[in-house]
Amino acid sequence: MPELRRDPVIGRWVIISTDRSKRPSDFSKETGNHVGKDCPFCAGNEKLTPPEILSYREPGTRKDQEGWWVRVVPNKYPALAVEGTLNRTGEGMYDKMNGIGAHEVIIESPDHDKEIHELNDKQVEDIIWVFRDRILDLRKDSRFEYILIFKNRGAAAGATLAHPHAQLIATPIVPKRVREEVNGAKSYYDYKERCVFCDIIKQELSENRRIVAENSDFVAIVPFAARFPFEIWVLPKKHDSDFVDIQKHETTSLASMMKNSLGRLNRVLNNPPYNYIIHNAPLREPHLAHYHWHIEIMPAITKVAGFERGTGFYINPTAPEEAAKFLRESE
C-alpha cells in the first residue's frame, strides 16, 4: 500500500509509492503513445482498462463494451489505494498514514484525437456532469477530505497517454496548497467581509485588461499575478464555494467557456501541453462565504520547473495583460 508522509518542517504531505517503487532504470523508459488498437481509452478496447466505474452510454449497450461517450475507470497504476482503513502512525519524529484514496481516469470521449475545444458542446457538458457525479459518489466515503480533478495534456505536462482524459484523486487529507488558498481567502474575508474572488471578478470586469472571454455565467481571465505565461482562470460569476452546486444552465455555460478558453490557448500557443485543475472547497466544509470554486489552466511551456517547484518563486516572462490580449484577439 502507498504511504502518505508528512514533511516535518513544512507540514506538506507527499504520496510515496512503497510497493511498486520505481528503480533508476525505470525513469529512462519513454512512455509510449499508444494509438489505434493499442490505446486502452479508445472505443473497442474497453477490456484493456480495469472495469468501469461509471459511463454515459447508448441505451442497450453493456458495461465495459462500446457505446459510451464518457467513461470513468480506476487508474491502472493508482497513486492511492481505495481499500483499507485510515491509520495514522509515527516513526520517531516523523508522521505518516497509509495511502488510502481513490484515483480514477475520466476518458473524455471515445475519439483518440479530439481535444476539449474540438468536441461538441453537449459532450463537454457531459464531461462536467461526470465530474460532478463522481464527487457526489466519493464524498459519501468519510475517509476522504478532498477531491482533486485535473487534466494533464501532453508529455511535458505529465500525460503518459495521448487519448484525451482527465483524472480524479480523492485524498484523506486536504492538500497544503488548497488549505493555503482557503485560508488566504478567509483572511481577506475576515478583513473585508467580501469574497476575494468576487472582488477579483469585479475589478477584472471593470478594468477589462486581463479578460480572455466572458459569458452569462463565467469569466475567463489571465490572473494579475499569473505564475505561468498564458495562465487562465475560469471563474463562475455567482459566488459558490462548491463546484457540486452547479446548476444546469451553468453547466452549459461552463462547457462553452472551457471550449472557448482552451480553443484560444491552443490557437495562440499552437497546441501547448497544459494542466487544468478544478479548485474546489474541502469536502467537509460546505457553503463557505470566503471561498469561490474555479478552474486554473496552466500551460506547461516554460521549463524552470525544478527551481520553482522547490521555492514557490515564479518568474513569468509574459505580462498577463499581453497574454490576455493575444488570447482575446485570437479568432
Added chain:
Amino acid sequence: MPELRRDPVIGRWVIISTDRSKRPSDFSKETGNHVGKDCPFCAGNEKLTPPEILSYREPGTRKDQEGWWVRVVPNKYPALAVEGTLNRTGEGMYDKMNGIGAHEVIIESPDHDKEIHELNDKQVEDIIWVFRDRILDLRKDSRFEYILIFKNRGAAAGATLAHPHAQLIATPIVPKRVREEVNGAKSYYDYKERCVFCDIIKQELSENRRIVAENSDFVAIVPFAARFPFEIWVLPKKHDSDFVDIQKHETTSLASMMKNSLGRLNRVLNNPPYNYIIHNAPLREPHLAHYHWHIEIMPAITKVAGFERGTGFYINPTAPEEAAKFLRESE
C-alpha cells in the same frame, strides 16, 4: 523594469517581465546549446558576457580576460533590475512593487564539459567561497531581503546554457516557501525547544535507512517525505542558520560532500537533469535557533510538473529508503 506582483488570495509574489514580454512565438524557439567559440561562459569568450562582477583568477591576468577559474557576471537577461528604488503600490485590490533585485551567473569553471563531481576539490571549494563572497557583498544593500543561490542543470531542469553554472537572485521580499519553511521550523522549535533539522539529522544517523553519505561536517540524506525520486538534502551537522558563517574546514567538507552526492546521483541516474537550491535564512534574520541552512538537490526526472506546481501535492514513485540504498551503494 520588471514588476513583482502579489497574488491576492495566496499572498505569493511573482516576478513579471513587463518590458521584454515574451510573445507566443518566442516559446517555440529552442534554446541553443552553444559550444566552443559560441559559448559565452568558455574561457576566451569573456567579451560575450556583461563585465564581470567577481572572479578568482591567476595573478597578473586582467578582468574580463582569460586566466580565471571561477567567474561571476550579471545575467544577460535578468529577472530583476539592480538599479532603482523600491516602490510598493496598489492597483485597486492588487499589490505590486517594481522589480528591484540582482540576478547573477556563477560560472563554475572555464571547462565547458566538467560537472561539479568531475572538478577537483579545490575548484568546488572555490565555487562555495564565491557564493559566500557574493552574499556578503549583496547583503549590504538594504533593499534586499533574501538571496537565492541555485543551479539548473539540463534543459528539463530549466538550464538554457550547457556550460556548468549556478545562479543567484537577490529579492526585495522573502519568498513565500522560504517564509513557510522558517515558520514551520519555528513552530517545531516553539513546541520542542529543539531545531527540527538537528532532530532530523539525529534520527537519520541513528536509523541509517536514508543516509546517502556522511563526513565529519556534513550528512547527505534522502528526506523522509521526499517530493522527487532520488531527492537529496545535504545538511551541516553543526547548527547554524546562516550559510555565510561556514568555516574554512567546513567548506572543504562541503565541497567533498557535494562532489560525493552529485557523483552518486549522476552515476545512478545516468547524468540526470537536476536543480539544487541553497536554503538559507532571510538576510535580516541572523542567528536563528530554529532554522538550519542546507542544500536541497532535486532531480528533474519526473514530468508531473504542472499538476504538482499547481497544487503542491507531490507523488513520489520511488521510496526514499530505496533511493538512498541505490545512491549509497553506487561506487
